[in-house]
Each structure stands twice: as structure tokens, then as C-alpha cells.
Amino acid sequence: MNATTPTDPGVKMTLRVYTVDLHGSIKEDRGTVHIPRSRELPPPSLEYLPCTCPRCRKPEQSDGAPAQPVGAAGSGSLLDIGAMRAAAHGFLASPAVPRYEAVQREAHRFSGDLSKLIAHIEQLTHASEKADVPAQVALAGVAEARRRIGLLERPGLLGEVERVKKLARSVVSLCDHYDILR
Numbered sequence: 001m002n003a004t005t006p007t008d009p010g011v012k013m014t015l016r017v018y019t020v021d022l023h024g025s026i027k028e029d030r031g032t033v034h035i036p037r038s039r040e041l042p043p044p045s046l047e048y049l050p051c052t053c054p055r056c057r058k059p060e061q062s063d064g065a066p067a068q069p070v071g072a073a074g075s076g077s078l079l080d081i082g083a084m085r086a087a088a089h090g091f092l093a094s095p096a097v098p099r100y101e102a103v104q105r106e107a108h109r110f111s112g113d114l115s116k117l118i119a120h121i122e123q124l125t126h127a128s129e130k131a132d133v134p135a136q137v138a139l140a141g142v143a144e145a146r147r148r149i150g151l152l153e154r155p156g157l158l159g160e161v162e163r164v165k166k167l168a169r170s171v172v173s174l175c176d177h178y179d180i181l182r
Contacts, residue, residue, distance in 0.1 A: 050084055079120060088169070103164050110170075114174065118146065120178060145173070148163075
């Protein structure tokens with residue numbers, strides 16, 4: 001395609017259209033297209049699709065009622081395991097690379113979730129015996145989560161996404177351990 005400034009005042013642009021192969025060689029001359037001045041392109045849309053992340057969606061139970069956080073019925077525990085797990089699964093399942101700010105926001109959220117989960121799992125395993133296999137496996141998951149929280153920020157967007165995915169995997173793992181130990 002070749003564009004030139006037209007000499008006719010009623011024409012905004014003249015385009016010469018060609019068919020080319022993969023190497024850029026012209027295979028066919030498809031003719032000339034004149035774009036009139038009266039034809040204006042619509043301005044680009046500034047609308048964005050609504051956010052579909054788990055934090056923006058309102059979780060619902062099967063009966064349509066809003067979901068209650070785990071332990072909200074008076075047990076003193078304020079962990080919302082369902083929301084933690086949904087946020088981590090949502091980040092892990094996302095096919096597109098998110099913006100850097102979104103990655104940082106999720107890293108902060110997952111680190112906070114891991115800190116809460118670590119405290120609760122350690123409290124649940126405190127009174128357990130050394131022979132209690134689920135408790136020992138959960139403590140191994142806690143050690144791995146602590147290691148991942150301590151990882152330095154990786155250079156580049158893709159490196160940082162990989163680091164945050166590791167945090168999300170630890171959130172899912174500790175949510176599973178928490179459910180087993182309760």
C-alpha cells in the first residue's frame with residue numbers, strides 16, 4: 001500500500017493497493033482508492049470492559065446469597081478462604097499478561113493473604129504431634145510460602161508475573177492445607 005497527498009481538494013487521501021508475498025515482493029497491483037474529505041473516522045472509544053477479577057465480582061452461594069467469609073459466624077477467624085483461592089486461581093488462569101500496576105497490586109494482596117494463612121496454619125499445627133503428617137506437610141508449605149514472600153522483585157514484566165504466580169500458587173496451597181487442618 002502506498003499513500004500520497006492528493007491534488008484534488010475533495011480527496012483526503014489516495015491509496016495505491018498491492019498484494020505482496022511473505023518476502024514483501026509485489027504480486028499484484030490492486031488499484032487506487034480515494035478517500036473523500038467528508039468521510040471522518042469515528043474517535044477511538046475510551047470505554048473499557050468492566051473488570052472481571054474475583055475481587056470486583058461479588059461472590060455468591062448456590063442459593064444466590066452473598067458468600068460469608070470463613071469463620072464469620074463468630075469463630076473469631078476473619079479468613080475468607082474462598083476469596084483468597086478465587087483471586088489466586090484468577091491470576092493463575094489469566095491468559096493475558098496484566099499491566100505492571102495490576103501485578104504489583106496482586107503481589108501485595110497475595111503477600112498479605114499468605115501472612116494471614118501462615119499465622120492461622122501455625123496456630124492450628126502448634127498443638128499437633130510430630131507424627132501428624134498433614135500438619136508437617138502444611139508446615140513445609142508454610143516454609144515454602146515464607147521463601148516465596150522473601151523473593152526479590154524480578155526484572156521485567158514477565159519476570160515479575162512469574163514471581164507473583166509463585167505467590168498465587170502458595171496461596172492456593174496454603175488454602176488447601178488450611179481446609180485440611182480445620
